[in-house]
Amino acid sequence: MQLVVARIGRAHGIKGEVTVEVRTDEPELRLAPGAVLATDPASAGPLTIETGRVHSGRLLLRFEGVRDRGAAEALRNTLLIAEIDPEELPEGEDEYYDHQLIDLDVVLEDGTEIGRITEISHLPSQDLLIVERPDGTEVMIPFVGEIVTEIDLEEQRAVVVPPPGLIDDRSESDEAAEAPGSSSQTSAEHSEDAEHTEDES
Numbered sequence: 001m002q003l004v005v006a007r008i009g010r011a012h013g014i015k016g017e018v019t020v021e022v023r024t025d026e027p028e029l030r031l032a033p034g035a036v037l038a039t040d041p042a043s044a045g046p047l048t049i050e051t052g053r054v055h056s057g058r059l060l061l062r063f064e065g066v067r068d069r070g071a072a073e074a075l076r077n078t079l080l081i082a083e084i085d086p087e088e089l090p091e092g093e094d095e096y097y098d099h100q101l102i103d104l105d106v107v108l109e110d111g112t113e114i115g116r117i118t119e120i121s122h123l124p125s126q127d128l129l130i131v132e133r134p135d136g137t138e139v140m141i142p143f144v145g146e147i148v149t150e151i152d153l154e155e156q157r158a159v160v161v162p163p164p165g166l167i168d169d170r171s172e173s174d175e176a177a178e179a180p181g182s183s184s185q186t187s188a189e190h191s192e193d194a195e196h197t198e199d200e201s
Contacts, residue, residue, distance in 0.1 A: 002038065003099060005030040006080040011072035012060050017051075018072045020059045020080075023122050025095055027059060030082045040079040047080065096151060105157045106131050106141070109149070114160065114167060115139065129158070139167055 005027075009019035024030045033052055039045030048064040066072055084097070098120045106114040106129070119130035120143070127143040141147060141160060150159035 002081045003030075003084050003097065004040075004079050005037070005082045006059075008061075008075045008078045008080065010076060011069045012055070014069045015062070016066040016068055016072045017060045017062045018066075018075060020061050021122075022059055023098075024082075025097075025122075025127075031059065031061065031080070035082070038081040038083070040081060044075055044078045047075075096153075100153060101129065101151070101158070103156070104151070104153075106160055107157055109159060109161060117158065141166065 003024070005022070005024040007021040007023065009021055011017070012019050020031070022031070031049060031052060033049050035049045037045065037047050037049070039047060047066075049061055050064045051062045053060050063075075066075070101117050101120055104117045106117060108114065113134070115131040115133040117129050118132045118138075121128040121130055121140070129141040129143050129148070131139050131141055133139060141162065147162060147166070148158055148160050150157075152159070
């Protein structure tokens, strides 16, 4: 199975280094010197990592045969792809590969359906589960233990306990707006909550 582990960013310096947007929880394994990675587009690779280092919080890589800024800049936006065994599991407890989480059903503790995981966004501060709801909208759920309380791969589901405002329940918003004595302020608060769930990218 192929797994996207990084996206190449802009060139760094004049000796062929590039910044990398990491898309794996195991960069020390997947992006180590000597690793040979397929690419998207395929014409850019395969690429063999020669060196790697962290600079100002960003991972910098140099590939064999890439010796100057021009060659490095030509790789910008290229995806780096590792070949992994689909049965392989991460070393850490309660860690998962992206492909294990994609398509899991997301439900509340009482079984209420929220949607389906379609993407994992790896941000510097935390990972986000991108969940597509039945109506086609998306909600971003931080992948932290306090919110995602259970991952059941056998049942193909993720159980979440979202804090107030994280998941905008439109049906409840509509009922509140129609209830006697409801105010426009309540609806506005729900709207603000909804805006906070929009994809930042």
